[in-house]
Amino acid sequence: MSARYGMVIDLDRCTGCGSCMVACAAENNVPALPQASARTGLTPILVYRASNGMEGNARRETFIPIMCMHCEHETPCVKVCPQQAVEVDKATGIVMQMPQRCLGCRYCMTACPYHARYFNWWDPSWPAGMEKSLNPGVAVRMRGVVEKCNLCHSRLHAAQEKAAATGKREIDPADYLPACVEACPTGAIRFGNLADASDPVSQEARSPQAFRLLARIGTEPKVYYKSKEPWVKALAESNPARSSEVQHG
Amino acid sequence: MASAVLTDSRWIARGAERTSLPRFLLWLAPWAALLVVGIYAAGLCLYYGLNQTNMDNRFAFGLWIFLDLGIIALGAGAFFTGFLVYILKRAELKPILNTAVVVGFICYSGAIAILMIDVGQPLRAWFTFWHPNTHSMLTEVTFCLSCYLLVLCLEYIPILLRNRQLRRLPSFLIFEHQLHKLVPVLAAVGALLSFFHQGSLGGLYGVLRGRPFAFREGFLIWPSTFFLFILSAIASGPSFLMLVTAAVEKVTGRRLVSQEVFRRLALISGVLLGIYVAAKSIDTLIWLNITSRSVGFAPWQFYMHKPFGTPILFAEIVLFGLLPAFLLTFRATATRRAWLLSAAALACAGVLLNRFVLTVQTLALPTLPFDDFLQYTPSWQEVASFAGVIAYGVIVYSLSYRYLPMFASKGDDTHVSGN
Amino acid sequence: MFPGIDGFHWTFGHILFLSLFFAVALTILFTITSAIRRTARDFRTHRAIDFCWHSDFAELPEADRRCRHELAGRVISRTCDNAFDCRHCEKYSQFAVLPATGNVSALGLDYSEDRYYHRGHTWVKPEEDGTVTIGLGELAKHLIGTPDSVKMPEIGDAIELNQAAWRMKKNGKEIRVRAPIEGTIVGIGGPQEGWYVKIRPRLDLKEPATLRHLLRGAEVRGWLGREMERLQLQLRAPNTPPTLADGGVLLPDLMNAVPDADWDTVLADTFLEP
Numbered sequence: 001m002s003a004r005y006g007m008v009i010d011l012d013r014c015t016g017c018g019s020c021m022v023a024c025a026a027e028n029n030v031p032a033l034p035q036a037s038a039r040t041g042l043t044p045i046l047v048y049r050a051s052n053g054m055e056g057n058a059r060r061e062t063f064i065p066i067m068c069m070h071c072e073h074e075t076p077c078v079k080v081c082p083q084q085a086v087e088v089d090k091a092t093g094i095v096m097q098m099p100q101r102c103l104g105c106r107y108c109m110t111a112c113p114y115h116a117r118y119f120n121w122w123d124p125s126w127p128a129g130m131e132k133s134l135n136p137g138v139a140v141r142m143r144g145v146v147e148k149c150n151l152c153h154s155r156l157h158a159a160q161e162k163a164a165a166t167g168k169r170e171i172d173p174a175d176y177l178p179a180c181v182e183a184c185p186t187g188a189i190r191f192g193n194l195a196d197a198s199d200p201v202s203q204e205a206r207s208p209q210a211f212r213l214l215a216r217i218g219t220e221p222k223v224y225y226k227s228k229e230p231w232v233k234a235l236a237e238s239n240p241a242r243s244s245e246v247q248h249g
Numbered sequence: 250m251a252s253a254v255l256t257d258s259r260w261i262a263r264g265a266e267r268t269s270l271p272r273f274l275l276w277l278a279p280w281a282a283l284l285v286v287g288i289y290a291a292g293l294c295l296y297y298g299l300n301q302t303n304m305d306n307r308f309a310f311g312l313w314i315f316l317d318l319g320i321i322a323l324g325a326g327a328f329f330t331g332f333l334v335y336i337l338k339r340a341e342l343k344p345i346l347n348t349a350v351v352v353g354f355i356c357y358s359g360a361i362a363i364l365m366i367d368v369g370q371p372l373r374a375w376f377t378f379w380h381p382n383t384h385s386m387l388t389e390v391t392f393c394l395s396c397y398l399l400v401l402c403l404e405y406i407p408i409l410l411r412n413r414q415l416r417r418l419p420s421f422l423i424f425e426h427q428l429h430k431l432v433p434v435l436a437a438v439g440a441l442l443s444f445f446h447q448g449s450l451g452g453l454y455g456v457l458r459g460r461p462f463a464f465r466e467g468f469l470i471w472p473s474t475f476f477l478f479i480l481s482a483i484a485s486g487p488s489f490l491m492l493v494t495a496a497v498e499k500v501t502g503r504r505l506v507s508q509e510v511f512r513r514l515a516l517i518s519g520v521l522l523g524i525y526v527a528a529k530s531i532d533t534l535i536w537l538n539i540t541s542r543s544v545g546f547a548p549w550q551f552y553m554h555k556p557f558g559t560p561i562l563f564a565e566i567v568l569f570g571l572l573p574a575f576l577l578t579f580r581a582t583a584t585r586r587a588w589l590l591s592a593a594a595l596a597c598a599g600v601l602l603n604r605f606v607l608t609v610q611t612l613a614l615p616t617l618p619f620d621d622f623l624q625y626t627p628s629w630q631e632v633a634s635f636a637g638v639i640a641y642g643v644i645v646y647s648l649s650y651r652y653l654p655m656f657a658s659k660g661d662d663t664h665v666s667g668n
Numbered sequence: 669m670f671p672g673i674d675g676f677h678w679t680f681g682h683i684l685f686l687s688l689f690f691a692v693a694l695t696i697l698f699t700i701t702s703a704i705r706r707t708a709r710d711f712r713t714h715r716a717i718d719f720c721w722h723s724d725f726a727e728l729p730e731a732d733r734r735c736r737h738e739l740a741g742r743v744i745s746r747t748c749d750n751a752f753d754c755r756h757c758e759k760y761s762q763f764a765v766l767p768a769t770g771n772v773s774a775l776g777l778d779y780s781e782d783r784y785y786h787r788g789h790t791w792v793k794p795e796e797d798g799t800v801t802i803g804l805g806e807l808a809k810h811l812i813g814t815p816d817s818v819k820m821p822e823i824g825d826a827i828e829l830n831q832a833a834w835r836m837k838k839n840g841k842e843i844r845v846r847a848p849i850e851g852t853i854v855g856i857g858g859p860q861e862g863w864y865v866k867i868r869p870r871l872d873l874k875e876p877a878t879l880r881h882l883l884r885g886a887e888v889r890g891w892l893g894r895e896m897e898r899l900q901l902q903l904r905a906p907n908t909p910p911t912l913a914d915g916g917v918l919l920p921d922l923m924n925a926v927p928d929a930d931w932d933t934v935l936a937d938t939f940l941e942p
Contacts, residue, residue: 082391112459121305240618413942427703
């Protein structure tokens with residue numbers, strides 16, 4: 001009865017507000033580093049902005065949140081980690097990262113085609129007083145290790161403890177929601193168990209409008225996107241040769 | 250024959266003419282200074298963290314990894330010469346054997362030193378041995394590199410123990426003799442280890458499914474880059490030895506090896522380089538037309554971004570591959586050292602370019618459809634650390650040349666000019 | 669790496685990889701322990717001693733390896749290929765050794781006929797009680813003069829042929845005086861007596877081969893002549909051409925008299941150091 005947690009992100013609803021990024025940072029004790037840049041910052045979820053490449057009235061833009069895709073098949077990062085600091089959790093399908101075992105060699109970052117992995121270039125630090133807002137359920141990572149989205153695994157733990165406290169074996173799905181899902185004001189990010197056919201998210205993922213990024217590589221990511229705009233799907237399935245305007249949220 | 254005020258003649262083999270100690274220290278001084286700067290830069294990275302470099306989340310591998318792969322490839326002359334001399338019994342390469350061992354030692358110890366700074370948590374390096382992931386090429390690299398460095402140390406020890414003063418201790422003398430008798434075993438083990446890790450370094454990139462620029466099909470679990478890296482390493486190793494020996498001859502003003510040795514090295518390097526170019530060309534065609542197409546890439550798409558256009562591919566295969574292969578094997582150039590050395594330099598540059606393309610260019614290219622082509626310039630700490638490694642190499646070799654019998658004949662190096 | 673470690677999953681790949689790795693690691697370990705064990709074994713047997721001298725001999729310049737028979741004029745030119753081990757020289761029977769005749773005197777130095785001379789400038793004098801005395805040759809004494817310090821062996825110590833009998837230090841240079849014959853120390857002579865040791869030889873003095881490797885009688889003249897010639901060239905003032913001796917007296921303490929000479933080389937050639 002193992003779960004396969006995944007997401008469906010409705011790109012037509014994403015406004016690029018960035019609440020998901022803020023909620024993720026708050027939930028996962030991401031260090032507040034003013035010296036970090038767009039390329040050295042730690043953003044387990046990152047909102048990209050893409051356009052159809054046209055100008056004037058024909059221009060269309062969309063926002064695309066990218067996080068770890070929790071690849072199911074031949075997971076690139078799992079295969080390449082020299083000390084097995086990453087593995088696919090059989091019970092949940094979540095790709096788990098062990099920061100305590102990570103050497104910081106960054107081979108997994110090279111392997112991930114979604115650029116979903118981030119390195120701790122600095123020691124974690126917060127402005128004075130902000131440490132009071134840290135989440136006690138999530139360990140802080142040290143400098144020199146890689147981290148990424150783990151579908152707020154601490155919240156899964158909390159849901160399991162709550163279920164165990166009342167003697168139940170299964171968690172109540174309403175108790176386990178990653179921070180970004182909870183924070184999204186438009187409900188663009190939806191979370192559910194893809195292995196459960198009755199789960200509405202699972203059904204959405206199997207609808208014809210749903211697509212995945214870099215599906216041709218064959219890693220079976222568990223984060224789906226959907227959009228009614230045909231140019232978005234075409235963009236997602238095209239190759240990076242297309243020059244397009246890109247900004248990071 | 251007046252003795253200088255400052256002299257170390259006791260440590261120099263009798264009959265071997267070496268420059269005076271003050272002049273030698275003067276030669277070492279700038280390299281020592283460079284080494285100090287390198288150690289300082291490395292210290293900054295260890296103390297403050299890798300934010301001292303210009304690497305980032307998109308360029309997770311940078312200058313260090315590129316140069317590490319480069320010097321490991323160039324240091325392949327060590328195992329290959331040992332293999333040729335001890336396993337294939339090609340005794341004509343014996344004069345170059347000590348240089349090969351010392352150069353190999355320098356290259357591998359330098360590479361591992363840089364790797365220790367490059368990882369985020371160096372003290373966890375032993376985790377790879379305790380929790381090995383046999384699916385990962387990097388595990389294989391870690392195991393093989395550590396073992397091979399040990400082998401190189403064991404091969405260096407007999408050379409070290411032949412120092413005039415050290416050999417006066419009977420235990421050192423006998424130990425050197427006994428270890429030297431077992432060197433063929435070490436050469437065989439070294440050849441096996443080197444075969445695997447040179448290949449695995451190529452395999453690091455060939456298995457990256459998410460990077461179609463680097464991804465290759467291959468034989469069983471080994472992508473074609475595994476075999477191409479081995480070929481390019483053994484092709485460039487002898488060339489690099491030629492360059493090092495020529496440089497040493499230039500600095501010391503002595504003819505240390507015969508032209509015949511140069512010619513042999515050139516021939517070996519040229520033939521292997523030719524085979525490599527053929528294999529690489531076939532591999533490139535397969536990759537462009539079959540492998541990449543299957544994930545939707547048209548061949549020209551990888552080369553759309555300046556400055557990494559198709560000229561780079563041309564340079565790698567023709568200018569730095571086919572041309573030096575031809576020059577190194579062509580009979581008319583066999584007697585002209587200048588031609589051989591230029592060809593050797595081109596061959597080494599070709600290997601470095603190949604490593605650059607696979608490390609830096611792979612990361613620069615976008616993978617997501619709405620993503621950018623990125624640039625990266627190394628920081629001064631990265632450059633200085635590596636310059637420190639080069640300084641370390643020059644110092645180790647200079648000390649070895651001065652105090653140890655590096656070139657087989659007993660102290661009768663003939664004079665060429667001046668010095 | 670081992671079963672029971674949390675999260676480690678054994679697969680066929682692991683078994684293959686780790687067995688290969690351990691095979692390689694064991695081979696490397698075997699190599700180094702083998703070398704150490706063989707070294708220890710060489711020291712327990714006599715092989716270490718022999719090897720040390722053979723190795724040193726091989727490193728000597730060719731001019732220091734002339735066969736004694738060339739020095740004695742019996743053969744035009746020959747390089748010793750047996751580390752001066754005339755006891756076990758196959759070619760020895762070809763060169764009949766004439767008995768010693770009379771004292772040899774080179775430049776007034778006393779090289780009497782009752783002694784046997786070693787190429788490392790020591791002499792062996794058999795005594796009536798079956799012991800032998802080993803002393804420093806005259807030429808060597810003139811080179812060193814009064815040593816700054818001397819490290820003599822203890823009574824009861826064993827000395828080996830061609831290894832150190834005793835060590836001397838002068839002007840910062842260390843001189844290893846090679847033993848001309850193997851045996852056990854039964855007496856030591858100090859500075860007053862001119863530095864010597866008395867030993868009970870390990871081999872039987874009545875056997876002709878025991879002292880065969882040492883020079884005697886007329887042979888010594890040829891050898892000393894070469895040594896003097898070498899010293900003349902090595903101790904002359906720098907950048908001067910070789911000159912004929914004009915009858916000057918050999919100074920008693922050459923290391924102090926000619927401090928600028930290349931004493932590393934002079935002492936190495938004299939006392940057979942590589």
